[in-house]
Amino acid sequence: MKTKSENIFTIFIKVLPDIFHGAPVHFVYMNIVALVYSVLWFSILPANNYMFDTIIKAANGQASVKYAIIAILIVFAILTIQHVFNGLNAYNNMYQYFKVYGYLHYRIHKKVDQLPAIKFEDPSIMDDINKSIKGSENAMLLVNIIMNMIFFYIPQLLFYSIYFYFLNPYLVLVVFLIFIPQAISSILQSKFHINLEQEVAPIRRELDNYDKSLTGIDFFKETRMLRAYGYFIKLYKDTQLLLNSKAYAVEKKIAMIRLYMALMTLTGYIGVLYILLQTVLSGAITIGSFGAIFISLSSLLSIIKEITFGSFNELSKNFGTVLNYKNFMNMNPTEKMAEQNIDFSKGIKISNVSFQYPNTNKKALNNISLHIHNKETIAIVGENGAGKSTLVRLLLGIYRPQSGSIIIGDIENTERNPYIPQNNISAVFQKFQKYALTLKENVTISDIKSDDNIIEPIQNAGLAVNSKDFPQGELTMLSREFGGTDLSGGQWQRVAIARGLFRKHDLIILDEPTAAIDPIEESSIFRTFRDISKNKIAVIVTHRLGSAKIADRIVVMDEGQIIEEGTHEALMRLNGKYAYMFNEQAKWYEHE
């Protein structure tokens, strides 16, 4: 948000170093070109002046025609060079824009990579990232517009004023007579636009929301299935009408103001012409000067428009996002921590761990203690929301507990680097990612340069790389959007499992990675998994208790706590929650 102490210049000073660093040489070069272009742009005024004077003199027989022709050629040459510089200027701006754009995006992505994972549990972080991306683009525009002002527009205004002053000091009034009405007009228009923007921004957000519900890729299937199109279209239409009515009302006001202001500018123009006429009649300037100044008036007007309004004003609506960019880049400086090598043979000790997500008032984990031994396979079971995935995230070191400790080997959770995943820990998440990359890249992404064989993890995950689904074998692109193929939910899950198995690990966690795979296949994957994980610590989260049986020990969670633990047989004997859930699930299969 824009604060009181921030204005366009303080923001400019803040973001200038970032924009400069994006392309330093080009930045300097671009501004030198802008200055030369400015001189060229202005020089048409004295050139026209000279041309008119010599033509008048030649027509009156006071000078040779040769001079008139030379004057015309000078004007022609200036106009030609002007066009060349115009192109050069546009090219430079574009070149610098792309270079700095890439640089700023790279910095934002790097920053995102360094943020503690817990930040991403706060939905506003996505907003912050988006705003900061938008803000970085606006920061670039802001700096370029101000630099253009400094090296192109303001020098021209100065050149004009100095030229007029030397022709006749009264002529400096010309600049003011054009400047003042134009400035008032610009300020009023911008005020109306900003007010309108503030008023319609929430309505526009609402409209975007309905639009997304109608056409967004994530929404459209459900919206269609629910036959909710009509409802959303009505909401969309009503909101669009409201938006239009607000915009029309303000645009009407703006049109009226423009009309009044145009009249004011014209009055200024008439004043200018009067002064020019007086100075010509008094013999203070030549008719040639009168003509040249008259032609330049539109140029002068557009310069003043740009200074007082122009892109500058358009940008003022977005100052807030430029600050968002700066604030985001200053967010949470990274804790520098070295990567440690964990001695997994000492197992994992979880003691009195509690954890609560940001912006919630309920503990997701409440005073959990558990000791996982070396080479042990643990299954974590429990109802939805019991805290299984949260415990997994803490084990992975993605989050830190608010109280209690998790010691893996000799290393305590607080000593673990929260930004860099630990060596030798692998995981397959419940909501795994489907990367639009080749099968090979999807599997080897944790160590893309590795030459390790991917056949084994793929086989262990039960993925059949047949020529129908994988026409290019391992190199098949797994995205239809990029000319490849798309896989079924179950095939994707196997790819994710292969990815987890491929990463070198002493500890592996499977957080319900088999929900889209049928129970028979799931048991087979888990059995293979148990065999290949014999010498490792393995944690499996699953809802299918039949699969949990393969574990050495089963941990039952409920409402953020561990309520039972033991082997399948021991838990069945206990006849508690686990036995109840197991028997309930078994009934399903018996009925079938």
Ligand SMILES: Nc1ncnc2c1ncn2[C@@H]1O[C@H](COP(=O)(O)OP(=O)(O)OP(=O)(O)O)[C@@H](O)[C@H]1O
């Ligand atoms: N990102 C989050 N922000 C806020 N609360 C969360 C978040 N993720 C989980 N929770 C809450 O924490 C509690 C534990 O959730 P968790 O996902 O760990 O349960 P789970 O046992 O893995 O559930 P499931 O079987 O449905 O995957 C739940 O009350 C849940 O609502």
